[in-house]
Amino acid sequence: MKKSEWSDRELEELLRQMPSIHDHRNPHDIYQNISLKSRKTKPWLLPCLAAIAAVLLFFILVPKFMGGINYDQDSAAEKSSAGGNIAAKQDSLALKKENASTIETESPMTKQAELLKMKNVKTAIYKDEVGDGAVFTYWVPDTQAQILVPVSIIANQTRGQSWLTKYTDLMANLQEEEWGLSDFYPLNATLKLDKATKTLIVDVPSNHQYGQGSTTEANFINIIKNNMSSNSTTIKKIKFTTNGQPGIELGNFGKVEEKDVVPQNKHAYFFYFPEGSKLPFLTPSVETYKDINSAFEAMKTDQSMGLKSSLLSLPPLNNVSISNKIMYISFGVKPRLENNQQSIFCLEAILLTAKEYGVEKVIIKNPSLTNLGTFDLTKEIRVPIAPNLRNIP
Amino acid sequence: MSETFYINKSTNINERGGELMDSVFDELYQKYHHDVFQFLFYLVRNKEQAEDLVQEVYIRVFKAHHRFQGKSSEKTWLFSIARNVAIDYFRKQKGWKNRLLEKFDMSANQVKDEDPIPEEITVQNEEITWIYKCLEFCTVDQRSVIILRYLQDLSISETAKVLGWTESKVKTTQHRSLKVLKKHMEMSYEKEGLNSEKVRVER
Numbered sequence: 121m122k123k124s125e126w127s128d129r130e131l132e133e134l135l136r137q138m139p140s141i142h143d144h145r146n147p148h149d150i151y152q153n154i155s156l157k158s159r160k161t162k163p164w165l166l167p168c169l170a171a172i173a174a175v176l177l178f179f180i181l182v183p184k185f186m187g188g189i190n191y192d193q194d195s196a197a198e199k200s201s202a203g204g205n206i207a208a209k210q211d212s213l214a215l216k217k218e219n220a221s222t223i224e225t226e227s228p229m230t231k232q233a234e235l236l237k238m239k240n241v242k243t244a245i246y247k248d249e250v251g252d253g254a255v256f257t258y259w260v261p262d263t264q265a266q267i268l269v270p271v272s273i274i275a276n277q278t279r280g281q282s283w284l285t286k287y288t289d290l291m292a293n294l295q296e297e298e299w300g301l302s303d304f305y306p307l308n309a310t311l312k313l314d315k316a317t318k319t320l321i322v323d324v325p326s327n328h329q330y331g332q333g334s335t336t337e338a339n340f341i342n343i344i345k346n347n348m349s350s351n352s353t354t355i356k357k358i359k360f361t362t363n364g365q366p367g368i369e370l371g372n373f374g375k376v377e378e379k380d381v382v383p384q385n386k387h388a389y390f391f392y393f394p395e396g397s398k399l400p401f402l403t404p405s406v407e408t409y410k411d412i413n414s415a416f417e418a419m420k421t422d423q424s425m426g427l428k429s430s431l432l433s434l435p436p437l438n439n440v441s442i443s444n445k446i447m448y449i450s451f452g453v454k455p456r457l458e459n460n461q462q463s464i465f466c467l468e469a470i471l472l473t474a475k476e477y478g479v480e481k482v483i484i485k486n487p488s489l490t491n492l493g494t495f496d497l498t499k500e501i502r503v504p505i506a507p508n509l510r511n512i513p
Numbered sequence: 514m515s516e517t518f519y520i521n522k523s524t525n526i527n528e529r530g531g532e533l534m535d536s537v538f539d540e541l542y543q544k545y546h547h548d549v550f551q552f553l554f555y556l557v558r559n560k561e562q563a564e565d566l567v568q569e570v571y572i573r574v575f576k577a578h579h580r581f582q583g584k585s586s587e588k589t590w591l592f593s594i595a596r597n598v599a600i601d602y603f604r605k606q607k608g609w610k611n612r613l614l615e616k617f618d619m620s621a622n623q624v625k626d627e628d629p630i631p632e633e634i635t636v637q638n639e640e641i642t643w644i645y646k647c648l649e650f651c652t653v654d655q656r657s658v659i660i661l662r663y664l665q666d667l668s669i670s671e672t673a674k675v676l677g678w679t680e681s682k683v684k685t686t687q688h689r690s691l692k693v694l695k696k697h698m699e700m701s702y703e704k705e706g707l708n709s710e711k712v713r714v715e716r
Contacts, residue, residue: 126694126695126698126699128691128695131644131691131694131695131698132663132691134640134641134644135644135659135663135664136663136664136666137637137641138555138634138641138644138645138663138664139633139634139636139637139641140547140551140633140664141550141551141554141555141560141563141631141633141634142547142550142633143546143547143550143563143564143567145564147538147539147542147546150542150546150567150568150571151535151538151542153568154538154568154571154572154575157568157569157572
């Protein structure tokens with residue numbers, strides 16, 4: 121095959137012969153296309169806006185989701201300690217610990233741990249804790265059925281339901297035994313309210329158990345009286361009926377038809393520690409004291425039936441005076457007022473006792489501490505609404 | 514080519530009314546559209562692409578009007594813009610996006626491989642078709658020089674202005690591109706046959 125040679129000139133000649141290629145489009149169309157294209161400026165603008173919007177949306181939504189999760193946790197926490205009071209929870213914890221340590225030998229470490237856990241616990245219900253709920257107080261006998269302990273709960277209010285209905289409904293939920301007291305509720309009786317005569321009608325079945333033994337009888341009557349005086353200011357009388365027939369047959373008292381409700385006051389508050397618990401019930405004495413000073417005096421010493429002194433951990437009380445529903449007190453210098461759990465319980469006992477004498481606020485003069493637990497000692501302290509908050513399922 | 518067209522530097526395209534843009538476009542179209550299109554077509558070797566790119570050239574011209582200094586002739590200015598547009602186009606084609614798309618789209622890849630040779634060329638004699646095919650083997654720079662020098666009949670200095678090169682660089686590039694063409698013309702000649710040699714010999 122012969123190898124051909126192309127000279128530069130030949131190639132240039134060929135290239136010059138290349139045909140011209142025409143754009144067959146109408147110039148008007150081209151012009152249209154150009155103006156369309158040139159108007160489409162900033163092609164990145166739209167995706168940019170979309171991205172910014174997405175980021176914004178993300179930041180708006182994420183806290184909501186987080187909040188939702190937090191809310192769940194909160195409500196879970198609330199469920200586990202129903203109402204936000206940790207006292208009872210810790211109490212049951214302490215109980216468990218105690219049970220465990222009765223088998224082993226009790227070590228000082230566990231004791232300390234319990235005390236640490238029970239830091240700054242308030243036992244009573246204060247105004248800011250109630251919220252929309254209703255406070256109900258139930259009187260429960262201790263395990264020996266010797267003393268009556270008031271236990272309070274905070275219940276959600278239900279519309280169109282009288283407080284008595286709610287009160288009796290909730291009796292079934294009380295966990296007396298878990299709290300270290302004896303089982304008493306629900307009552308084997310129906311409670312009715314006669315508004316016209318301000319009378320509570322208690323109807324028991326004919327085979328009721330409340331007539332068996334003198335303490336049971338006394339407790340039954342006293343509990344009903346106390347329940348009414350603690351929860352209602354209107355009820356003045358209690359009428360007992362058996363199966364609709366007037367009167368209740370009680371072994372020692374004989375036939376009881378009615379009792380007057382006397383407002384309970386002028387009692388002193390003591391500590392009652394259920395077996396194995398470090399968390400006391402603040403329990404009023406059976407006796408009444410003519411004035412607050414004698415009540416405080418009594419509180420310095422242990423009483424019979426398991427009631428313990430509720431002022432031991434505090435410095436001596438000086439200059440107690442009440443004027444205009446405000447109680448002024450001051451603490452002695454020795455021993456020093458210490459910010460610990462025992463002192464908190466003691467202060468609560470003072471507040472509850474003061475309430476028995478019609479006091480609404482307590483002012484501590486020249487406190488050596490500014491804060492005792494969550495109490496601000498520099499300000500006036502409101503007395504609790506009810507003692508011994510416990511949770512019910 | 515010698516006539517120079519100075520565009521009023523004080524007016525910006527964005528501020529112009531449509532009418533003024535209209536008249537500028539008409540003028541440019543009348544004078545240079547064919548040449549610019551021709552240049553772009555031989556550079557990218559695809560009619561549709563060339564059509565798109567020529568529009569891009571107009572857009573850039575309108576945007577850059579105020580930057581036109583009148584130092585060079587308007588034609589060389591337009592060619593240099595067209596060349597930049599083409600280079601951008603090649604660059605875009607090589608971009609990762611297209612490569613990725615090609616990977617996934619085998620059929621498109623195959624179709625794209627062979628740009629169709631337009632009718633205007635196939636109806637010419639075989640050698641024209643050959644040389645058109647051989648132009649593919651030249652680099653974009655080499656092709657630019659060949660188009661400008663032989664198809665557009667620009668002088669060496671004009672070509673240098675369009676490409677922004679020195680004249681000697683134009684000369685060497687021209688020399689090299691002819692060499693490439695020659696080599697490939699001979700190869701295709703060997704492959705494709707005797708009768709064409711006859712034709713050539715007869716001529």
